[in-house]
Amino acid sequence: MxxxxxxxxxxxxxxxxxxxxxxxxxxxxxxxxxxxxxxxxxxxxxxxxxxxxxxxxxxxxxxxxxxxVQPACSIYEECGGCQIMHLRYDKQLDFKDDVIAQALKKFKPAGYENYEIRHTLGMENPQHYRAKLQFQTRSFGGSVKAGLFAEGSHRLVSIEDCLVQDQLTQQIINGLVKLLDKHKTPIYNERKIAGLRTVMVRKAQATDQVQLIFVSSRDLHLAPLIKDLTADFPQIKTIALNLNTSKSSDIYGEKTEILWGTDTIKEEVLDYRFSLSPRAFYQLNPQQTQVLYGQAVAALQVSPEDHVIDAYCGVGTIGLALAGKVKSLRGMDIIPEAIADAKQNAQDMGFDNCHYEAGKAEDIIPKWYHEGYRADAIIVDPPRTGLDDKLLDTILKYQPAKMVYVSCNTSTLARDLVKLAKVYDVKYIQSVDMFPHTARTEAVVKLVKK
Known part of the structure; x- marks a missing residue:
């Protein structure tokens, strides 16, 4: 070369x-x-x-x-948060079909050439879909800015009008930036200053309720700011402080404390309502979450006598759509607040056949099996790193008859299918466009034991 x-x-x-x-x-x-x-x-x-x-x-x-096409975003190239906004939207969906095919071709799970890859389900209006933002805060010349780091750098790109961000959450972060200046809130920098690092704002689409987390490297006196902020934005129902004193790139530290308002906000998906704690995971595109979870429920095809495991369950959202149709449902998640939400959500919905534990799926599922529990079906919705090897081995050891894999990373999905395809037939892969204008897609995979 x-x-x-x-x-x-x-x-x-x-x-x-x-x-x-x-x-x-x-x-x-x-x-x-x-x-x-x-x-x-x-x-x-x-x-x-x-x-x-x-x-x-x-x-x-x-x-x-x-x-x-000409991207409608004025900071598209500078920001880097979206990668394919310059491609016409219908062709973005074709691209996402191809991304799945590329991943399968790279890892070559058994029979991949014959997998049915269904066309990506897109959005009618693929703008302002992100109901959650996590913006970094930094101070420039005595003035606070909030936004994202440019790709591969620690250079902050100030964002005041994001084309894919929910408009209320954007208005709140813009208003907050002015209040941070007004109240002279200490703002973190990597070299010497302890203070506010990151702000998370999340809106429940069904109720317009908003929760906010301040992530700081030190305790902050926020009462005057909170008073102004909640007066300006009555939609805010929860404000929390997360302390993260580490130098790592992790956004959150371990301790989160509610400073003001309610412990949770209310959201809806499919035909039920549920509670969300500030730290609990939920999909960032509520509109497409309806589509995604609907596809997952349809793919699993449960029956009234089934015992189902909902691995990486979060606040229980996918599993609770199945709870009324099965004998029992069990779930786990590593965030204790999410498990507390899942238990409360099941109780609020009147389900007494649900059991939730905090911990890693790869530890809890073998424990359940050792205790005599057997699952007929399992649904997994892992992080971008895919399934833990220990969990994969557990699934392959006990082999539930039905499985649905919800993936947010086509590469780790294809990698995991190399092992799973030895025991399961891959009936189809249905991609759902959860992240328009980015190179990412979400996929629902229907697997049935051979």
Missing amino acids: NLQVKQRIPLKIKRMGINGEGIGFYKKTLVFVPGALKGEEVFCQITSVKRNFVTARLLTINKKSKFR
Whole structure:
């Protein structure tokens, strides 16, 4: 490979990669170009040279794709939070179908060539869908800014009008920034100042109730600010403080304390209402969550005598859609507040056949089996890292007859299917566009024991 950093080359883009970048070949060398689309002829500049590939920066487009559109976001390229807003939306859905196919081709689970990959279910209006934001706060010249770090850096991009963020949550963070200035709240920086690091704002779509978490490296006196903020935004029902004194990139520390308001807010999905604690996980696109969970319930096809495990259950949202249709439901999650919510949600809905425990699925499920419990069906909704090896081994050991895998990372899904496909037939993979304008997608996989 003779390519050098800063070298400029012409390139024809053959396909798009899993991160939304354009991919081409220059003298048999693989070249990745963020911002380029399939079919385009571009001029680019090499930014890094690796052993098997190079990356490049898009300079000019000599032949444009007919599916290229002008992003409506003014900070699209600077922010980096979205990767494919320059691709027409219907073609974004085609791209997400292909991302699943690429992952399967890379990991090659048994029979993958014959898997049914159903077309990605998109949104009618793919804007302002994010009901949760986590913005970093920093101080510049005595003025507070909130936003996201530019990709691969600790340079904050101030965001005041995000095209994919729920508009109320954006208004709240904008109002909060002014109040942080007004009340001279200490703002964290990596070098020497202890103070506010991150703000989380989440809105329940069904009720417009809002909860907010201040993440700080020290205790803060927030009472005057909270008084102003809740007067300006009566939708806010919960304000919490999370202390994170570590130097790591983890957003949250272990301790979260409610400073003001109620412990939970109320949200709805499918045909039921449930409670959400500030730290409990819930999908960030409520509108598409209806679609996703509906697909998961349909894929599992439970019967009245089934015993079901809901692994990585969060506040119980997917499992509670099944509770009225099965003999028993058991779930676990590593966040104790989420398990407390799940127990309360089951009680509020009148279910006495649900059992929840706080802990890791890979530890709790073997314990249950050792105690004599047997599941007919299991639903897993793991984080982006996919299934823990110990949990995979447990599933393969006990082999529930039916399984649904809800995945937010196509690569770890395909990796896990290598093991699962030895015991289960993959009936289909249904992708749901939970994250329009980004390269990410969510998938529901129906598996049935061979």
